[in-house]
Amino acid sequence: MLSRPELILKLIVEQYLSDGTPVSSKFISEQGGLQVSSATVRNTMVQLEQMGLIRSPHTSAGRVPTTQGIRLFIDKMLQLEAVPQRWLNEIQQTLLPQLPPSVLIQRAGQLLANLTGLVSLLSPPKAGGRVIRQAELVRLAMDKLLLVVIDAEGDVLHRVLAQNADIPQQTLSRSLCVLNAALCGQCWPDAIGRLALMARTEGGDTERLLLDVMAQLSLDEMQQNQPLVYGQHHLLQEAEHQPDAALQQVVQLLEQPACLLQILAPVLQDQCTKLILGRESGITELHNVSIIALRYQAEPHRVLALLGPSRMHYAHLIPLVEAVGLQLSKHLNQP
Structure with missing residues (x-):
């Protein structure tokens, strides 16, 4: 059972998240079930303001x-909402178990950005490194x-490797032999180093x-170790219609997504969904941005995050992020 101050705060937050405008005491007092006067609401709002839970923007009468x-x-x-069935269908039809991990992760990022109109951020496809199992050179011409x-x-x-001259079969056979000796069973960076050494002797x-x-x-290797970001165009479109220095700063920050993942790493040590609100991030550029983040795989450590305005529809979006994370976890963590 919520106390009166908590109930009034709840009404203020819900209305603000809905339309972004300051909420007046008159609006609060007219809500069914509260049954208090505007004066009582105003007094309670003063208390909430003194507690640092609401504020008065400029000279507005609302909070x-x-x-x-x-x-x-x-x-x-907050009461979370069920994920719409059409979204669940899209998740199941897009994130298929037979897909290679990197394709699965890319599709998840694109799906989140498309469904929400926000920005999705995911760990590099090969966050834990990768071991080469097989290498082949196939002649096309x-x-x-x-x-x-x-x-x-x-x-x-x-x-496709295009050469300046015809490739003799002897060169192809020898190259393939060296490739398998240098690469197979090796971690990707180590394999590159081994291949460089062996190539010099040829x-x-x-x-x-x-x-x-x-x-x-x-x-x-460089591409696979870059975090994936989808939906930046949503921010750019918003910045075009509403010039905002804060938005521009977020766009610039997303040009170095690895920094954001480093910030998220300490809070994503378990499988619980984490919500970072604006100033809680400690990053000036993110003061007006909220982040819903989730670790969906422990080994390798992989996370996904959804970035959007502080006025995000949390009850709608948190379950969506969790549904995508659950699907990824189910496919990637199976033997």
Whole structure:
């Protein structure tokens, strides 16, 4: 049972999250079930303001919740809503168990951004490193090869290698032999280092071909270790229609998503959903941004997060993030 101050705070937060405008004592007193006068509401609002739970913006007669007020509302009063069936259907149809992990993670990020119109952030696809299981060079033409590298999780790298001249069969056979000796069973960075050393002992066409392979492996390693961000265009579109320095700062911060993941890492040591409200992040650029974050895999440590305005529809979005995280966890943690 909520006390009167808590009930009034609940009404203020819910209305503010709904339309973003200051909430007046008249509006509160007219709500059914409260049965108190405007004067009583005003006195209670003064108490809530003294407690730092609401504030008066500028000269407005209404009040808006502070970060502390929204936090109290979420921790004690928020009632989560069921995820709509159409969203559950999309999650199941998009995040299929047979997909390689990197594709699964990419699809999850795109799905979250598309469903919510917000920004999703996910750990790098290969957050825990990867071991190479198999490497192949397949001839497509006399001067063109297909590089295929499969890691232990079943993810496949395909790259077309175009050469300046025809590739003799002897060069292809020798290169493939060196590749398997250097790569198979090795962690990706270690494999690149081994290949670099072994290529130098070959010389000629074989060395040039192996160095091309090494360049492709290095590029892929860099890409696979970058956090994934989807939905930045939602922020950019909002910034175009509503010039806001805070929005521009968030856009710039998302250009270095690894920093955000480092901030989230300490609070995501268990599988509980975490909610970081605005100033709680300690980052100036995120003072008007809320983050719903969840660790969906322990080993390797993988997280997903949804970034949006402080006026986020938390009751709607928290269950959605949890549903996506559950689907990822179920597929990625199975033997």
